[in-house]
C-alpha cells in the first residue's frame with residue numbers, strides 16, 4: 001500500500017550485516033541471546049520509566065515470550081517493554097549508533113573463534129544477528145505511552161520498510177521468517193537449551209510456547225542472591241560476560257553481603273582486559289542498582305569515575321521498589337552504599353597488589369584510570385598512593401612508591417619524578433644526568449594525567465614529590481657515585497651575559513648540579529607549572 005515507506009540502510013549497516021551473517025555462522029544460536037537481551041532491556045527500561053515518567057506500569061506477570069510456529073516457519077520474540085516509535089525504529093534498527101564497521105571487523109579478525117559471538121553484543125549490533133537465521137525480519141512495536149504502533153521489516157538486503165501497524169498493548173514483537181537451513185530454531189527443546197545456556201541469569205520470566213502453552217524457560221534467580229558456595233566459576237564468568245559484553249575472564253570477582261547498618265548484596269568484577277571501545281567522554285560508573293532483585297538503573301553512579309571499569313550489580317533492601325529518580329539523587333542510603341562499595345574495591349586492590357606479577361596485569365589495563373582519583377578524589381587520594389605503579393630510571397618493570405622510598409639515597413629529601421609523553425624517551429632525557437651520576441632514582445611518568453596529580457598528592461610517607469624539571473631541585477647533599485666532586489666552575493662572568501642575551505626567552509639563568517655531560521637544560525620556575533604541564537597547556541591552545 002502507499003503508506004509503506006522504503007528506506008535504504010546506512011552504508012555501514014549493509015557491510016555489517018554481511019559480516020555478521022557470514023563470520024558467525026557456526027555460532028548463530030546467539031541471535032536468540034541478543035534478541036532476548038534486547039527484550040529484557042526494554043522491559044527494564046519500561047519499569048524504570050513507569051516510576052519516573054508518565055509511562056503506564058508493566059502488566060503483572062510481564063514476561064518475554066518466545067513463540068515458534070512450525071507451520072508458518074516463524075519465530076516470534078514478544079516483550080511488554082518500552083517499545084519504539086517510528087523514529088526510534090529507523091534510528092535503532094536502520095543505522096549503527098555506537099561503532100564503526102571497521103573497528104568491528106578488525107576485532108572480529110583478531111578474536112579467537114570462540115570469542116567472536118560476544119563481540120556482537122559489545123559493538124551494539126545484536127539485533128542484526130537475527131539475519132543469521134532469518135531471511136525476513138518484521139518488528140511491530142508500540143512505544144509505551146503512545147497510541148500508535150509501527151512495523152519495520154527487512155530482508156537484510158540494503159533496505160527496510162516502515163508502515164503503520166496495530167498492536168493491542170505496549171511492547172515489541174520481533175517476527176523471524178526462519179531460513180530453510182535454520183529450522184532447528186523452531187524446536188522448543190532447542191530453544192530451551194539456548195536460553196539455559198545464555199540467558200538463565202535474566203531475572204524477567206522468559207517463556208517458550210509449546211503445544212499452545214507458555215512454559216517457563218529460565219531459572220530467573222539472581223545469581224548474586226545465591227550463597228557463594230553454590231555458584232560455580234563458570235556462572236560468575238557467564239554473568240560477567242553478559243554485563244560487560246566481553247568474552248574474557250574477570251581479573252577479580254568480589255561477591256559479598258553487607259548486613260546491619262546497610263543491607264545490600266554486591267557482585268562486582270574487575271575485567272581481565274580493557275574494553276575494545278572506550279565510550280569517549282563517558283566517565284560514569286555503570287554498576288547496576290537493583291532493589292530486591294529488580295533492576296532499577298545503571299545510572300546511580302555507585303562507584304566513582306576512576307573505578308568506572310568495574311562491572312557488576314548492587315542489590316539493596318534499603319530502598320523502596322518504587323524509588324523515583326529524584327529519590328535516587330537525594331537519598332543518603334546510596335551515598336553510604338557508594339562509600340562502602342568503593343572502600344571494598346580499594347581493599348581488594350590492596351590485597352591483590354601483593355602479588356606483583358598478577359597486579360601488573362590489572363595496572364596495565366586500568367592504572368591510568370585509577371590515577372584520575374589522585375587528582376579529583378580528596379577522600380581517597382591517600383588510599384590510592386600505595387596502589388600506584390611506575391616506570392623508573394633505576395629498575396626494570398613496575399615499581400611502587402614504597403619500594404622507591406627504600407632505595408632513596410642518603411641526603412635525598414624528595415621523591416623525584418619526570419613527566420613527559422613516553423617513558424622510553426624520558427629514560428634518555430638529559431634532565432636525568434645529575435640524578436644518574438648520584439644514583440638517585442627518578443620515576444618516569446608518561447600518562448597525560450601524570451602532569452597533574454603529583455602536586456595534589458604532595459607527599460608519600462612524609463617525602464615530598466618533586467618534578468625534576470622544576471627549579472628547586474638541590475642535589476648538592478648527595479655524593480656523586482664516582483666520587484668526583486661537583487666542579488665548582490666559576491660561572492660568575494658567564495651567567496650575567498647569558499641572562500642578558502636570553503632576557504626575552506628565559507626568566508632566569510642559573511648554575512645547576514643536575515647536569516653532567518650536557519651544558520644546558522631547560523627548567524621551570526619552582527613555584528610554577530613544570531615543563532610538561534606547560535607543553536600540555538600550549539597544546540590545548542592556552
Ligand code: ADP
Nearest residue numbers: 038039042081083084092124125126127128172
Ligand atoms: P544494543 O542492544 O547493544 O544497543 P542492538 O543491535 O541489540 O544493540 O539493538 C539496537 C537498539 O534497538 C537497542 O539499543 C534498542 O534501543 C533498540 N531495541 C532493540 N530491540 C528492542 C526491543 N525489543 N524493544 C525496544 N527497543 C529495542
Ligand code: MG
Nearest residue numbers: 034038126127
Ligand atoms: Mg542488544
